[in-house]
Amino acid sequence: MARVFKLGDGVSTDAIIPGRYNVTTDRAALGRACLIEARPDFASSVKPGDVIVAGRNFGCGSSREHAPLAIKACGAVVVARSFARIFQRNAVNIGLPVIQCDGVYDAVADGDTIKVEVTSGVITAHGATYQGEPPSRVAQMIMQAGTLVDLVRTRGWAAIEEAEPGQVSRSDVAAR
Amino acid sequence: MGTLTEEIFSRRLGRRVRAGDTVVAPVDYVMGHDVTTPLAIEAFREMDMPLWDPERVILVFDHILPANTVVAAGMHKQIREFAQEFGITHVFQEGICHLLVVEKGFARPGGLLVGADSHSTTYGALGCFSAGMGSTDVGVIFATGKTWFKIPQTIRIELLGQLRPGVYAKDLALRIIKQLGAEGANYLAVEWGGEAVRRMTMDQRLTLTNLTVDFGGKAGLIEPDVVTRDYLGETDVADLHPHNPDYLQRIELDVEQVEPQIACPPAIDNVKDLSAVEGLELDEVFIGSCANGRLEDLAIVAGYLKGRQVHPRTRTMVVPGSRAIYLEALKAGYIESFMEAGAIVMNAGCGPCLGRQHGVLAPGERALSTSNRNYPGRMGSAEAEIYLASPAVAAASALAGAIADPRRFG
Numbered sequence: 001m002a003r004v005f006k007l008g009d010g011v012s013t014d015a016i017i018p019g020r021y022n023v024t025t026d027r028a029a030l031g032r033a034c035l036i037e038a039r040p041d042f043a044s045s046v047k048p049g050d051v052i053v054a055g056r057n058f059g060c061g062s063s064r065e066h067a068p069l070a071i072k073a074c075g076a077v078v079v080a081r082s083f084a085r086i087f088q089r090n091a092v093n094i095g096l097p098v099i100q101c102d103g104v105y106d107a108v109a110d111g112d113t114i115k116v117e118v119t120s121g122v123i124t125a126h127g128a129t130y131q132g133e134p135p136s137r138v139a140q141m142i143m144q145a146g147t148l149v150d151l152v153r154t155r156g157w158a159a160i161e162e163a164e165p166g167q168v169s170r171s172d173v174a175a176r
Numbered sequence: 177m178g179t180l181t182e183e184i185f186s187r188r189l190g191r192r193v194r195a196g197d198t199v200v201a202p203v204d205y206v207m208g209h210d211v212t213t214p215l216a217i218e219a220f221r222e223m224d225m226p227l228w229d230p231e232r233v234i235l236v237f238d239h240i241l242p243a244n245t246v247v248a249a250g251m252h253k254q255i256r257e258f259a260q261e262f263g264i265t266h267v268f269q270e271g272i273c274h275l276l277v278v279e280k281g282f283a284r285p286g287g288l289l290v291g292a293d294s295h296s297t298t299y300g301a302l303g304c305f306s307a308g309m310g311s312t313d314v315g316v317i318f319a320t321g322k323t324w325f326k327i328p329q330t331i332r333i334e335l336l337g338q339l340r341p342g343v344y345a346k347d348l349a350l351r352i353i354k355q356l357g358a359e360g361a362n363y364l365a366v367e368w369g370g371e372a373v374r375r376m377t378m379d380q381r382l383t384l385t386n387l388t389v390d391f392g393g394k395a396g397l398i399e400p401d402v403v404t405r406d407y408l409g410e411t412d413v414a415d416l417h418p419h420n421p422d423y424l425q426r427i428e429l430d431v432e433q434v435e436p437q438i439a440c441p442p443a444i445d446n447v448k449d450l451s452a453v454e455g456l457e458l459d460e461v462f463i464g465s466c467a468n469g470r471l472e473d474l475a476i477v478a479g480y481l482k483g484r485q486v487h488p489r490t491r492t493m494v495v496p497g498s499r500a501i502y503l504e505a506l507k508a509g510y511i512e513s514f515m516e517a518g519a520i521v522m523n524a525g526c527g528p529c530l531g532r533q534h535g536v537l538a539p540g541e542r543a544l545s546t547s548n549r550n551y552p553g554r555m556g557s558a559e560a561e562i563y564l565a566s567p568a569v570a571a572a573s574a575l576a577g578a579i580a581d582p583r584r585f586g
Contacts, residue, residue: 010443012549015553018531023211023248023532024251025214025215025218037553038552038558057362060392061294061551063212063293063310065215065310065312082359084359085394086294090309093310093313136198138198148312149219149222149312153224157200161199
């Protein structure tokens with residue numbers, strides 16, 4: 001079971017890791033500064049498996065990969081009503097679990113305990129279940145491999161190139 | 177057939193590509209800067225492959241230039257050693273990455289570029305497809321020269337009519353952001369067109385495509401035309417137009433109705449007519465950035481500051497976007513005007529935009545910036561306020577010591 005850290009709409013990568021704290025590649029240092037001003041209690045109280053539940057456009061702004069790395073360093077996962085494109089792609093690339101789910105947002109409060117099944121995208125809160133949007137086919141391939149580097153290093157681009165273009169549907173928004 | 181995006185990818189891949197397709201495509205150039213490149217180098221080294229092409233990797237020191245801490249200096253050193261190890265030749269420390277990629281001629285009509293910075297959308301003003309990505313994507317491109325794209329659908333924005341005096345591309349971009357919201361173009365490409373765009377100089381067009389990512393756009397594109405050809409100084413520029421495009425959405429804006437705009441805290445889409453906040457006192461004005469640090473922007477500012485004094489309560493910083501722009505501004509007398517007016521002129525780079533190096537804001541302070549980001553904490557304390565507007569508004573506000581309408585200064 002996971003503790004909910006609830007955030008609002010438009011949480012930017014500047015909020016996740018401000019520019020004064022991302023002049024480093026040290027994961028532990030990034031984790032210590034995660035949400036340092038937007039949610040000062042986060043880094044000190046988050047436990048592995050805990051979940052950020054956020055509103056729309058989570059991770060908007062700068063492309064800094066330090067943002068998903070900071071969250072990953074804390075061991076948290078993210079459930080949001082929607083994600084900014086670059087953040088979502090970065091999160092998938094580095095192996096940070098992110099789930100797009102609109103319905104659960106209004107059903108949980110900060111500090112609630114919920115259950116998040118990262119692989120299936122199923123979230124259980126207060127006895128109700130919510131199904132997150134399925135990741136795109138490419139995102140699934142990256143997630144199965146671990147990271148983008150793992151996928152391309154082991155299978156090359158052919159893995160993605162050989163897939164049928166027509167299989168991708170309009171609702172398939174993850175990691176586009 | 178299709179949108180500019182579909183045309184560009186179809187030509188590149190030699191087959192018909194449609195929105196919704198997932199493709200792997202070779203890029204012309206890949207760019208990283210001093211904050212994002214160290215992580216890209218890590219990803220590249222994990223790939224355990226040779227560098228794809230040392231002449232197609234662009235590395236720019238701009239976010240923390242010159243280095244202000246031992247840690248930053250160490251990151252710079254790491255990037256220099258990487259460049260040296262692999263013989264990378266396009267290494268620059270003379271301005272903002274997005275201005276240099278355009279200035280140095282890397283962005284061309286029909287091209288495909290990726291940058292490890294969100295504002296890599298900027299280059300689309302030249303008629304190429306360019307998107308911002310993270311360090312891992314860029315590190316994998318260092319190794320393979322390719323990346324994957326989901327071909328986005330397109331929003332077409334038609335800017336109709338002629339701009340009124342005191343209104344600029346920045347105002348139009350903010351007005352569109354007000355209408356569409358901060359994620360209005362998330363996952364989508366944006367084509368900017370119409371009479372007002374055709375009349376714009378390249379400097380103004382670059383402001384439109386720069387701010388495209390600030391309402392979520394994956395790429396911002398402008399059809400190449402005579403302005404593009406003149407800017408590139410070439411006649412044989414790729415003939416590139418949308419052909420029977422199927423747009424997701426088409427938006428028309430009569431630009432003659434647009435007043436000077438201002439994005440208010442705490443978000444880019446909290447946009448108001450300037451008159452709504454006129455008179456708010458300012459502690460800082462920052463003129464520069466990849467949104468508005470070009471020569472034409474500095475010329476506008478010089479027009480207001482020449483022979484006048486900035487208000488003593490408002491520290492005013494001007495940061496030319498590149499060394500070339502700085503030199504042109506020197507020759508034109510703009511820098512002298514800024515200095516005589518009491519502004520601080522800094523070396524070319526990102527400057528105070530991201531609150532990492534100088535011009536940092538204290539709690540409770542209020543700044544007006546010509547940049548593209550006003551998130552809490554962006555320029556320093558999360559308890560400082562950041563307003564975003566055009567260079568003309570910034571110049572007038574520096575003189576008044578408060579948010580001011582440039583049309584009152586003549």
